[in-house]
Every structure is written in C-alpha cells, then in structure tokens.
Amino acid sequence: MESENKQFKRYLVTTALPYANGPVHIGHLAGVYIPADTYVRYLRMKGEEVLFVGGSDEHGVPITIKAEKEGCTPQDIVDRYHGIIKKSFEELGISYDIYSRTSSAMHHETAAEFFKKLHADGKFIEKESEQYFDPERQKFLSDRYIVGTCPKCGAEGAYGDQCEKCGSSLSPDELINPHSQLSGAALVKKPTKHWYLPLDQYEPWLREWILEGHKEWKTNVYGQVKSWIDSGLQPRAVTRDLDWGVPVPVEGADGKVLYVWFDAPIGYISNTKELCEKTGDNWERWWKDQDTKMVHFIGKDNIVFHCIIFPCMLKAYGDGYILPENVPANEFLNLENDKISTSRNWAIWLHEYLEEFPGKQDVLRYVLTANAPETKDNNFTWKDYQDRNNNELLAIFGNFVNRILVLTHKFYEGAVPAVANLTEADQAVIDEMNGYPKKIGTLIENYKFREALQELMNLGRLGNKYLTDNEPWKQIKTDPERVKTVMAVSLQIVAKLAILSEPFLPFSAHKLQAMIGMEGMKWADAENTILLPEGKMLNKPELLFEKIEDSVVEAQLKKLEEIKKANELNAWKPAAVKQTVSFDDYMKVDVRVGTILECCKVPKADKLLQFLIDDGMKKRTIVSGIAKYYTELEKLVGKQVCFVANFEPRKLKGVVSEGMILSAEDKDGRLVLLTPSDLVAPGCSVG
RNA sequence: GGCGGGAUAGCUCAGUAGGUUAGAGCGUCGGAUUCAUAACCCGGAGGUCAUGAGUUCAAUUCUCAUUCCCGCUACCA
Numbered sequence: 199m200e201s202e203n204k205q206f207k208r209y210l211v212t213t214a215l216p217y218a219n220g221p222v223h224i225g226h227l228a229g230v231y232i233p234a235d236t237y238v239r240y241l242r243m244k245g246e247e248v249l250f251v252g253g254s255d256e257h258g259v260p261i262t263i264k265a266e267k268e269g270c271t272p273q274d275i276v277d278r279y280h281g282i283i284k285k286s287f288e289e290l291g292i293s294y295d296i297y298s299r300t301s302s303a304m305h306h307e308t309a310a311e312f313f314k315k316l317h318a319d320g321k322f323i324e325k326e327s328e329q330y331f332d333p334e335r336q337k338f339l340s341d342r343y344i345v346g347t348c349p350k351c352g353a354e355g356a357y358g359d360q361c362e363k364c365g366s367s368l369s370p371d372e373l374i375n376p377h378s379q380l381s382g383a384a385l386v387k388k389p390t391k392h393w394y395l396p397l398d399q400y401e402p403w404l405r406e407w408i409l410e411g412h413k414e415w416k417t418n419v420y421g422q423v424k425s426w427i428d429s430g431l432q433p434r435a436v437t438r439d440l441d442w443g444v445p446v447p448v449e450g451a452d453g454k455v456l457y458v459w460f461d462a463p464i465g466y467i468s469n470t471k472e473l474c475e476k477t478g479d480n481w482e483r484w485w486k487d488q489d490t491k492m493v494h495f496i497g498k499d500n501i502v503f504h505c506i507i508f509p510c511m512l513k514a515y516g517d518g519y520i521l522p523e524n525v526p527a528n529e530f531l532n533l534e535n536d537k538i539s540t541s542r543n544w545a546i547w548l549h550e551y552l553e554e555f556p557g558k559q560d561v562l563r564y565v566l567t568a569n570a571p572e573t574k575d576n577n578f579t580w581k582d583y584q585d586r587n588n589n590e591l592l593a594i595f596g597n598f599v600n601r602i603l604v605l606t607h608k609f610y611e612g613a614v615p616a617v618a619n620l621t622e623a624d625q626a627v628i629d630e631m632n633g634y635p636k637k638i639g640t641l642i643e644n645y646k647f648r649e650a651l652q653e654l655m656n657l658g659r660l661g662n663k664y665l666t667d668n669e670p671w672k673q674i675k676t677d678p679e680r681v682k683t684v685m686a687v688s689l690q691i692v693a694k695l696a697i698l699s700e701p702f703l704p705f706s707a708h709k710l711q712a713m714i715g716m717e718g719m720k721w722a723d724a725e726n727t728i729l730l731p732e733g734k735m736l737n738k739p740e741l742l743f744e745k746i747e748d749s750v751v752e753a754q755l756k757k758l759e760e761i762k763k764a765n766e767l768n769a770w771k772p773a774a775v776k777q778t779v780s781f782d783d784y785m786k787v788d789v790r791v792g793t794i795l796e797c798c799k800v801p802k803a804d805k806l807l808q809f810l811i812d813d814g815m816k817k818r819t820i821v822s823g824i825a826k827y828y829t830e831l832e833k834l835v836g837k838q839v840c841f842v843a844n845f846e847p848r849k850l851k852g853v854v855s856e857g858m859i860l861s862a863e864d865k866d867g868r869l870v871l872l873t874p875s876d877l878v879a880p881g882c883s884v885g
Numbered sequence: 886g887g888c889g890g891g892a893u894a895g896c897u898c899a900g901u902a903g904g905u906u907a908g909a910g911c912g913u914c915g916g917a918u919u920c921a922u923a924a925c926c927c928g929g930a931g932g933u934c935a936u937g938a939g940u941u942c943a944a945u946u947c948u949c950a951u952u953c954c955c956g957c958u959a960c961c962a
Contacts, residue, residue: 418890422957425888498890498956529890530955537955568910569898574891575955582897585911593924601921608920648898652910662925671920745922802886803960823961845962851886858962869961 206491206523208247210484211238212466214496214504215255215300218279219264222286223545224578225538226497228566229528233647234495235292236567239701240642242293243721249484252287253298253469254280257443258458272442276301286549290559291704296473300444300461304475305468309461310447312515313436317448321514322393323433331388332378338390338439338453346376390439391450395460397431400510404431407521408505416645418498418573419527423505434507436460463508486518494525501527526645529571533578534758543761546578546754560703561587561743567651567702580751587746594658596743599695599710601665602688603739609674614689615682616732624687627664628727631657631691635724638698651702654695661691686732689714693729697721706742713737788844789860789884791874792818797831803851807831809859811841814881821855824869840872840884 213234216222222231231252238250256276265272280299287297299305316322329338376385408415408423415423436457437446443455455461467485474481484490494504504525512519531538538545551562565586569576606612620628634657641650668684692710697719700707711717714736716729723729730736792811800806805823820841828834840860847856861869 418956421889423889426957429888501889502957532955573898576897579896582911585896588922589911589924592922597921597924601925603921605920652899655910659925663927665920666918666926669918669920674920741922743922745924800886800960804886805961821961825961842962848962850962851960855962 207487207489208484208491209238209241209249210470210490210492210520211241211248211250212492212494213250213252214494214500215253215462215465216283217258217260218254218256218276218283218299219261220279220540221282222548223538223540224533224548224551224562224566225531225545227290227548227562228531228570228576228578229497230495231287231290231292232563232566233526233528233570233645236647236650236701237493237495237642237645239293239704240639240721243697243700243719244639245720245722248295249470249473250293250295251466251469251473252292252294252296253300253465254283255458255462255465256280256299256301257455257461259438259440259442262440262442273301282549286552289552290548290563293704296469298465298469298472300465300468302468302472304472305461305465306444308468308471309444309456309464312464312467312511313444313456313460314447316395316511316514317393319514321395322436323396324391324393325433325435326389326391328387329390329439330376330385331390332383333386334378334383338388344376344378344385346374392435392437392454393446394433395436395507395510395514396433397506397510398433400513401427401431403513404506404510407509412524415524416526418529419501419505419525422498422501426502426506431506459503459507460511463503463511482518485520488518488520490520492520492522494522496525496527498527498529501525524645529573529575531566531569531571531576531578534580534755535577542765544758544765557705560706561591561746564591564651564703567647570648572646572648580754584746584748584751587743590655592743592745594655594662595695595699596741598658598661598665599692599742600739602661602685602692603713603736605670606685606689606736607739609670609681609685612736612738614730614732614734614736615686617686617690617728618679618683620683620687623667624683627660627687628690630660631694632725632727634694634698635721639721642701647702654698654702657691657695657698661688661695664688664691686730689730690727694724697724697729709740709742713739785885786844787842789840790814790843791838791878791880791882791884792841793880794834794837794839797834799825799831800851800853806851806853808853809834809839811839811857811859812880813841813843814879818856819854820857820859821850821853822859822861824859824861824871827869828871834871837871838873838877838880840874 211234213230216226234250238248241248254276256272261272261275265275268275276299284297287294300309330344331338377383378385404423404427408420409427413420437451437454437460438457439453440455441453443458444461445451446454446456467481470484471481473479474484496504504522504527509521512521533544533546536544552559555561561583565578565583568586568590569578569582606614609615634653638650638653641647641653664684665688670681670684670688673684674681693714693716696707696710696714696716698721699710711719714730715734719729790813792813794809795812795817796810798808800808800821803825805825806821807823807825807828809820809822811818811820842858842860845857847854849855860872862872863869
C-alpha cells in the first residue's frame with residue numbers, strides 16, 4: 199500500500215472547498231491554496247498530467263441564516279461570495295483547471311446519484327428521531343433556526359446550537375421557550391426519519407488502509423485519524439431537515455437535503471465531471487483508475503472528513519473509486535498574535551489585499567509559503583511581511599537578478615557571453631546549481647514547501663556569493679576574458695531561478711523569463727548547465743520586486759488596530775431588556791442569600807465548581823459553571839452569595855445541583871459572584 | 886475533562902532512530918565591498934531545547950506528571 203515507490207500516471211489534486219458565506223483570508227491561503235497551487239504548478243512543469251479541482255461549498259445552514267439576516271435568498275449569498283472567491287483566486291494565480299460550485303446542476307445531479315446508489319445498495323441505515331417542528335411553516339428546524347432563552351445567561355434570542363451572547367454551546371433541548379426563528383411559532387416535537395452512514399462497519403478496513411498502509415502521513419493527520427478509529431466510530435447522519443441543498447432523492451424524503459459534509463466532497467467529483475464534459479475528457483480515468491494519485495489539500499479542522507468520512511463514502515460506493523494517497527493537512531495561521539476570525543473581522547482578506555497591493559501577488563505567496571503552518575500554528579505579522587520582502591525576496595533574489603542583468607547590458611550590450619576555461623571554483627558552482635532542481639523537486643513532492651522555498655533562495659545566495667567572489671566589475675579592467683565566463687555562469691543561475699521559481703512565484707518567474715527570452719521551460723531543463731547560449735540577446739531588465747516602506751506596514755497595522763477598537767465598541771452593549779413579566783411571576787422565583795461552607799472542582803469538568811451552601815435551614819449542594827474565573831477556592835469559603843432556591847434539582851456531571859448561584863456577566867464574559875454588601879443571615883430572601 | 890498536535894536563539898522555524906562545540910533565515914554587533922533597489926559578501930555575540938521527576942554510563946531527543954497554546958469533543962439551573 200505504501201505509495202513511495204509506486205509510479206502514477208496522473209495526479210488529481212483537490213483543495214478544501216471554501217464555504218461561500220464569506221471571502222477567503224490569508225489563513226486559508228497559507229494552509230491550503232498556496233501549497234496546493236505550488237504543488238500543481240511543479241507537477242505540470244515536470245510534464246505530469248494533472249487535474250486541479252476546486253470550488254465553493256454553497257450549502258448548509260449558516261448560509262441560510264445569513265440570507266435570512268440580510269433579507270435575501272441563499273442563492274444571492276453564494277452568488278456574491280462565489281464571485282469574490284473565484285475572482286480573487288484567479289488574481290492570485292491559483293491555477294485551477296476548474297473552480298466550480300456545489301449549487302451547480304452538475305453537482306446536484308452527481309450528489310443525488312451518489313446517494314441513490316448507496317441507498318439502493320443498502321449502505322445506509324435509517325433511523326427515526328424526535329426533532330423540533332415548526333407547525334406554522336410545516337417543517338423541521340435545524341438547530342440554528344431554533345431560538346429561545348439561553349439557559350445560562352438568560353439572553354433572549356439564543357440559537358439552538360449556541361448562545362451568541364455568552365458564547366456557550368447549546369443543544370435545542372436546553373433552550374427555554376424554544377420557538378421558530380422563521381415564524382415565531384412555539385415548536386412541537388415530531389418524529390423524523392434520517393439516513394446514516396454506519397462508519398463503524400468500515401473500521402477494520404480503515405485500520406488496514408490508513409493505520410497500516412499510510413504511516414507516512416503527517417503526524418497530525420495520522421494521530422487524529424488513529425484516535426478517531428481507536429475510540430470507536432459511530433454512524434453519522436447524511437441527511438438533514440432543511441430546504442437549502444441537494445434534495446434527498448428517494449421516496450418519503452420531502453423537505454430533506456443531503457447533509458453538507460456529505461454533499462461537499464462529492465463536489466470534487468462533480469467539478470471534475472463538469473470540466474471533462476466541456477473538454478471531452480473521460481472523468482472516470484481521474485477517479486476510477488488505480489494509476490491516478492489523488493491528494494487532498496486541507497486545513498487541520500477538516501482531517502476527519504477527508505481521511506475517514508469521504509473515504510468511507512467512496513469505499514461504500516465501490517465501482518473502482520480511488521482513495522487519497524495523501525492528505526497533507528496544515529495547521530492554522532494567526533494574525534498579529536491573535537486567532538484569525540471571520541466573525542471578529544480579524545483577518546487579511548485576499549480580495550482586499552489584491553486591491554491594496556496591486557502586482558504583489560508573489561510577495562504574499564512568498565511570505566505565506568516561507569511561514570506556512572506546516573507543523574504547528576504560525577503567526578503572520580506585517581513586520582515579517584515587510585522584512586521578508588525587503589531582506590529576502592528583494593535583497594537576495596531580485597537583487598541578484600538585477601545585478602547580473604545590469605552588468606550584462608553594461609559589458610556586452612545585453613548579449614550572453616560564452617562559458618570558457620572553467621576554473622575549479624566555477625565547476626563547483628555549476629555542480630551545485632545543477633543539483634537544485636532535484637533538491638527542490640523532492641521537497642515539493644514531499645509537501646515540504648517551506649524548505650523547498652528556502653532552497654530556492656539558497657540558489658540566489660549561491661549566485662550572490664559567486665559574484666562577490668569573482669568581482670567582475672573589478673576584473674573587467676584587468677582580465678575581460680575571465681569576466682565573460684563569470685558572467686556567463688551567473689546568467690545560467692539567473693535562468694535556473696527563472697524556471698525553479700515558477701511554482702512559488704509564478705508572476706515574477708514569467709516576468710523574468712520574458713526579460714531573458716525564455717519560454718515554456720520544463721523543470722528538467724533546469725538541470726542543464728547552459729540555458730542561455732552564447733550570443734543570445736537579453737531584454738532590458740526591470741525590477742522584479744520593490745521595497746515595502748514602513749508607512750505601508752503602519753497603515754495596515756492601523757487598520758487592524760481600528761478593527762480591534764470597533765470590536766470592543768460593538769461587542770458590549772447591555773442586552774435588550776427582556777419581555778415584561780408580572781409581579782406574581784417574578785415572585786415565583788425564590789432568590790436567597792447563603793453562606794459558602796465548602797467549595798471544590800467537579801471532576802472531569804472544566805467549568806464546574808461544586809458548592810456546599812448554608813441556606814439557614816440545611817446545607818445544600820449547588821453546581822455552578824464559574825470554575826474558570828475562581829481559582830483560589832479557599833478564598834470563597836465564608837463568602838455569601840445569592841442563589842435561586844426553588845429550581846428543580848438537576849444532575850450535572852453526576853452531581854445533583856439544588857439551585858443556581860447568581861453571578862453577573864462582565865462585558866468580557868467573565869462571571870462575578872453577587873455578594874450582599876453587608877453580612878446577612880443565611881437564608882434571608884432577596885427581592 | 887477526553888483525544889490529537891505543539892512548546893528549541895530577540896523573531897519565524899528546522900533538527901536529534903539518545904552520545905564530544907544544538908542548526909537555518911531574519912534581526913543585532915563588527916568587518917569587507919561598491920556591479921546592484923543603502924541591496925550583496927565575510928565574521929561575532931546570542932539557547933540550562935516549557936517545568937519537574939524517572940530510565941540510562943549519557944536525555945533537548947525515550948517514559949510519566951505538570952503548565953501554556955491550537956483543533957475535535959463534553960460539562961455551564
């Protein structure tokens with residue numbers, strides 16, 4: 199099963215489908231799209247047959263929510279973001295053979311067919327469960343459409359999966375007074391049928407295929423897959439009650455669509471078909487031929503889907519579908535020491551970058567490759583961006599090219615001189631430079647893009663050193679014959695750079711190739727010593743990179759600073775006042791003061807503290823989710839707190855809690871216990 | 886809390902199937918140079934390899950515990 203030695207006839211390369219509810223940012227690029235594009239460009243230059251497939255993931259609940267919020271249709275949302283994403287990828291030079299979308303007709307057809315066959319072959323199990331139903335709209339609601347009062351912070355408008363006020367994750371059953379976000383109607387529970395893929399049945403096969411057969415996968419990927427398999431796989435629902443997506447194509451499935459994780463990876467197949475239909479190619483040779491090598495480029499949050507679930511789907515389908523040979527998942531990129539976040543607008547958006555930094559695609563590609571999160575989360579800073587541009591890309595690569603071309607025009611009016619009478623040192627340099635194509639290529643084939651780029655720069659360093667060692671600007675006065683050889687050798691290095699930089703820096707590579715009159719070179723060509731023959735006329739040199747000034751970086755930092763400020767201002771206004779309640783209703787709640795007698799952490803729970811409270815009559819146990827904010831527990835003993843005395847007891851992590859301790863939630867989410875300003879008798883009521 | 890990944894020079898990262906002085910790039914300091922976008926080239930300084938134990942003749946590398954960061958997942962009457 200080891201693929202190390204196997205020779206493949208063609209490569210199918212996929213990139214995680216970006217979710218079309220927002221634009222693409224530098225985290226996506228560094229983790230997925232730039233490494234994938236570098237890989238693909240390299241393979242093409244090697245003369246391999248490659249298909250590079252991408253597309254937008256356009257189904258799922260968040261898109262429908264966003265549409266609801268903005269008062270438009272889901273299709274409007276995905277049209278907008280698909281447009282932005284596709285265009286920005288093109289401008290960055292991500293060289294897809296096809297970038298399509300899961301709302302396409304071809305995808306709907308393909309995904310439906312895929313489901314139908316699995317269904318017909320009995321690969322699913324069917325289960326019925328009780329779900330919330332909106333009687334007015336006559337449909338089942340997904341978690342996100344169910345709103346109610348947050349059981350934790352009491353905020354109105356908490357969603358069935360999460361309260362945005364306090365950030366706690368919820369299940370619809372926990373919500374107080376659940377009702378429909380669509381109609382406002384109170385919800386009822388009704389049984390609904392769904393189809394499940396029994397992943398557990400594929401466990402022995404997964405073990406064999408990955409744990410035995412793919413020990414070469416990256417540690418983060420292998421480790422996570424192993425832990426999933428070892429802890430026992432569960433059947434996973436492949437359908438949902440929703441009206442946005444691919445309708446479930448069997449009888450009795452009205453109002454149901456394919457679950458987005460089931461539908462999205464099939465998009466790789468649909469998009470392949472869409473392309474092949476246009477070009478007259480046979481799509482099956484890409485997906486059903488053991489001589490095709492499939493590689494999925496993804497981020498670490500996607501490992502399970504691409505290593506376990508999608509392979510199980512393909513395996514269940516059978517019919518010769520191939521499996522990925524590798525899934526080089528990357529870690530995450532931070533921005534200025536803070537997690538990138540779409541909702542907090544903490545990101546550098548690709549489409550904005552392209553607008554603000556015209557012609558600087560390669561700078562971004564360079565920086566994100568040089569600092570790619572290949573083994574651990576990395577940090578992007580604008581200072582680093584500037585340094586890498588000014589001190590590496592420009593100073594080593596751009597500068598070397600420029601010095602050579604300027605000298606060639608100065609000494610020889612732009613005509614390449616001949617290599618003659620090589621010294622030992624010349625030969626050593628030639629040998630070294632001829633080794634780079636292989637060195638860099640091997641690194642790329644092993645997904646070590648950062649190191650590969652480093653080696654490319656080392657070729658530039660080799661050139662700079664050779665030049666300094668031989669000082670042609672001095673020798674031209676004393677030994678012009680010798681200078682011809684030095685310049686000729688240097689020019690071959692420039693030519694090599696023009697070829698080998700193409701996977702990483704396609705725009706600059708093409709610019710350089712045009713300057714020295716080289717076109718359509720293959721990777722293997724770079725192994726030849728003489729790429730620019732004697733007498734060849736070079737075009738006028740232009741600068742490949744320009745210096746990035748402090749002011750540019752400062753402007754970007756200021757922009758981020760403002761986002762941070764705006765976030766602080768927006769995030770914390772007091773919550774809207776809740777619905778009016780009657781005095782009688784209020785009096786039903788019995789709030790009292792109690793004295794803390796004991797306090798300890800609840801085992802195996804991060805957030806829970808267990809209190810023993812003197813309520814004036816007895817000792818009662820109350821569990822409260824404030825462990826994060828109170829670490830010195832001994833200091834709490836003796837303090838008085840307010841608590842709800844007449845809640846039904848409830849079991850939390852095995853401990854029965856008899857009430858709820860009241861605390862205030864500060865704007866940063868911190869919980870602060872409420873304590874009477876003077877000592878009072880335990881058990882006295884608060885009102 | 887469970888599982889996975891990570892913690893190495895001022896910064897961003899490599900690395901060690903355990904073995905004399907732990908690497909690279911950038912930054913910094915010094916030198917040399919002027920063909921080149923004040924870029925290049927040479928040299929120096931800079932690390933108790935997160936913390937604490939254990940195994941070993943020997944641990945940054947293996948084992949265990951702890952702390953912190955990231956992802957998945959559980960708990961917040």
